[in-house]
Amino acid sequence: MKTVGIFRNQLFKGSEVFIQQQAEALQHFEKRYIGRRVIGKKPEGAIACVLNERGDLHGKIAEMMNAITTSARPYNAVLREQSLDLIHAHFAIDGLYALKLAQQKNIPLVTTLHGFDVTVSNKDLLASRSPAWINYLIHQQKVKSQGDKFICVSDFIAQQALRHGFPENKLVQHYIGIDVDKYQPREKEDDQGVILHVARLVEKKGTAVLINAIKHVKAQYAEAKLVIIGDGPLMAGLKAQVASLGLERNVTFTGALPHADVMAWMRKASMLVLPSITAKTGDAEGLGMVLLEAAVTGVPVIGTQHGGIPEAIIDEHTGFLVTERDDKQLADRISFLLNDEQKRAEMGRNARHFISEKFNLSTQTLKLEKIYQELIHG
Structure with missing residues (x-):
């Protein structure tokens, strides 16, 4: 061999x-x-x-x-x-x-x-x-x-x-x-209403845009919960942003976690959000493997019209695609999914099928x- x-x-x-x-x-x-x-x-x-x-x-x-x-x-x-x-x-x-x-x-x-x-x-x-x-x-x-x-x-x-x-x-x-057989779709009762973001905390991942979006989401869903998994050079600044917007009860930073723990959080998520942007250096998202991990678990995904992300999301079928840096549009899509459990489940099923076929x-x-x-x- x-x-x-x-x-x-x-x-x-x-x-x-x-x-x-x-x-x-x-x-x-x-x-x-x-x-x-x-x-x-x-x-x-x-x-x-x-x-x-x-x-x-x-x-x-x-x-x-x-x-x-x-x-x-x-x-x-x-x-x-x-x-x-x-x-x-x-x-x-x-x-x-x-x-x-x-x-x-x-x-x-x-x-x-x-x-x-x-x-x-x-x-x-x-x-x-x-x-x-x-x-x-x-x-x-x-x-x-x-x-x-x-x-x-x-x-x-x-x-x-x-x-x-x-x-x-x-x-x-x-x-x-991604290993479709290893990661089976979660059960309906696993969905705990969590808005999940998994990323290294650098400019490209759009975490600051997501936090701004949660401020808008909170106006309609006071108990909205965003969980941010990951670490990176922007951690301190992002925590300060959360505090300045009065979102301490809505946003949780876990830091970096073992992959098995990340996948356990996937099963609790109502959606996975990756609002990537083009960084000042030109750095852009090649694809966003975390989108595949969420989708294979049966979780709908929200990403941006950026880099390779549109190749991993079918807009309005497996999730949503939004404009880079548009926190209000992002908030609208997050709120839509929070408000429609049936649509979340449907998009999650579609997402897994799409990933199984293409990835x-x-x-x-x-x-x-x-x-x-x-x-x-x-």
Whole structure:
């Protein structure tokens, strides 16, 4: 059986569970996770080959050397006993770091483009002061010309990739998908009237717009309850916004939660709201995997006419699409769903059916394995 290396500089981030879900669904390939360090929970039985496994001085030096130089040499020791047939990197920036490793081993490199990697401006890549981002800014043409295939997580990302100079003949649009069998639809009595928002708390996710919308919703539903799951640099500012609007009794911040706990909250939700916006940096939503997680649970979803979100929502059938930054329109759609239990249930059923047809992980993984096989066998 052939072996694929799943490459991410920082492995198993809580906000990137979709990466290991896709990898763990592989049926016809062995897998090895490759990166600088593990920062989240490793899947049971998974093999991770990392530079800084123990957090000792040697590991830190190897990690720093790789981050600054993009050299594959630090991986020689940790991959000495590993036979790889292909590397699959996630995000274009990580694709740069995987490129030399793939070339050193003379194997193909496929890179998934998720969002910020083809939407953030060059100016903001430079302003980040991140060695990885700056290296990508300098060497991005090398990734585009020497990488073998680029998987785009939505049609929107494919269009953005073309605009950013990725070769059209190397692009393929492919939805990651979700495990439809693992996540069964919730029961009607599970719905507890919760307005749920799951996101990293950054500008792109539109959390501030949602909080403003809840102010309008409260005028009609005094006990409206918004639960915000996630953490990020905007946490303090968003809490201050809640306080200034007098919404302390209506809005709960849970912080980041394990994925299993997030999915438990999904079953309680009357709706999942992701009102994403285009950030000042240009950063935009590739698709919004949390929309799939809600929909597969039988929960109606509300998103914006933004990025890849319209590919995951059928307006007025599986949920609603609203205009970016329009808190009043968003409040109107939230209030409509709160007021109509039957419509919520109907849209939830429609959402699960739609996701099962278009984003079934089993089907999508077979397509992914075909991409791998074509690259390996030429």
